[in-house]
Amino acid sequence: xxxxxxxxxxxRAEGMPIRAIARKLGLGRNTVRRALxxxxxxxxQRPAKGSIVDAVEPQIRELLAAWPTMPVAVIAxxxxxxxGMTVLKDRVRELRPVFTPPDPVSRTVYQPGELAQCDLxxxxxxxxxxxxxxxxxxxxxxxxxxxxxxxxxxIPSRQSPDLLAGQWVLIRGxxxxxxxxxxxxxxxxxxxxxxxxxxxxxxxxxxxxxxVEVIQCRPGDPEAKQLTSDCAPCG
Numbered sequence: 711x712x713x714x715x716x717x718x719x720x721x722r723a724e725g726m727p728i729r730a731i732a733r734k735l736g737l738g739r740n741t742v743r744r745a746l747x748x749x750x751x752x753x754x755q756r757p758a759k760g761s762i763v764d765a766v767e768p769q770i771r772e773l774l775a776a777w778p779t780m781p782v783a784v785i786a787x788x789x790x791x792x793x794g795m796t797v798l799k800d801r802v803r804e805l806r807p808v809f810t811p812p813d814p815v816s817r818t819v820y821q822p823g824e825l826a827q828c829d830l831x832x833x834x835x836x837x838x839x840x841x842x843x844x845x846x847x848x849x850x851x852x853x854x855x856x857x858x859x860x861x862x863x864x865i866p867s868r869q870s871p872d873l874l875a876g877q878w879v880l881i882r883g884x885x886x887x888x889x890x891x892x893x894x895x896x897x898x899x900x901x902x903x904x905x906x907x908x909x910x911x912x913x914x915x916x917x918x919x920x921x922v923e924v925i926q927c928r929p930g931d932p933e934a935k936q937l938t939s940d941c942a943p944c945g
Contacts, residue, residue: 711751711911711914711915711918712909712914713735713737713741713745714745714748714751714914714918715751715909715914715915715917715918716735716918717731717735717737717742717745717746717918718745718746718918718919718920718921719917719918719921719922719923720734720735721742721746721921722920722921723889723921723922723923728742728743728746745918750915750919751914751915751918751919761797761801761897762793762797763797763798763800763801766789766791767801767805768832768846769788769789770785770789770801770802770805771805771808771809771832773785773788773789774802774805774806774808774809775809778806778809778810778811782795782798782799782802785798785802786798804895804896804897807894807895807927808894820855820856821856822856822857823856823886823888823889824855824856824888824889824890825855825888825889825890825891825892825925826852826853826854826855826884826888826890826891826892827852827853827855827891827892828850828851828852828853828877828891828892828893829850829851829893829894830848830849830850830851830868830873830896831848831849831851831862832846832848832849833846833847833849834846837864847864847865847866847867848864848865848867848868849862849863849864849865850862850863850864850865850873850876850877850880852877852880852881852884854884854888855888855892859884861880861883861884862880863876863879863880868896868897868898869898870898870910870912870913871912873896873898873899874898874912874913874916877891877916878916881920887920887921887922888922889922889923890922890923890924890925891917891922891923891924891925892925892927893924893925893926893927894926894927895926895927898910898912898913899913899924899926900913900924900926902926907926909924909926
């Protein structure tokens with residue numbers, strides 16, 4: 711899946727010929743040709759898995775919004791956590807950078823079409839969802855690195871199908887596909903293994919279809935909020 715996505719990015723975004731792609735990735739030219747000719751990504755059948763932390767994430771976010779440096783042990787006590795600490799620590803580690811102030815002196819300049827930064831924002835109030843239901847579903851936000859144009863769409867959940875469908879709608883609204891999408895440690899996008907960013911199969915399929923690069927920011931990296939720090943509601 712990862713090779714398939716990278717082949718299409720190199721060909722579509724970088725304009726690299728088949729022979730050069732094969733040499734760069736150590737693959738046969740026929741393999742590269744098949745990847746470029748495929749109608750869709752390689753198919754895998756794996757059941758979707760949730761997390762026991764999902765139910766308490768809104769409480770974790772509220773605590774971190776008020777006290778970004780609150781220790782995990784204190785968070786566990788405040789939310790009445792009775793399960794294993796490892797899964798809670800992992801989720802807090804993912805969420806904490808969202809509430810860390812950005813570097814006030816860093817400034818980066820981007821070229822037109824170079825990248826777009828993506829993030830999720832959660833409404834501070836309940837939203838009517840129809841049929842007497844209310845909730846606070848995530849809002850997917852995308853900001854152009856060059857023009858700072860911001861676009862957003864509310865999605866049903868932060869799971870891969872909803873997140874990627876929302877991403878496609880926002881990209882269609884731009885009318886162009888950026889060369890790279892920047893994400894800040896969203897579980898439906900990817901994770902880090904031995905310090906190395908690893909994309910999910912769904913995100914690899916998405917980026918391969920569009921021929922784009924997906925950049926995962928390091929946890930706690932102030933540059934991760936460089937774009938969105940100036941743009942409500944995602945700062």
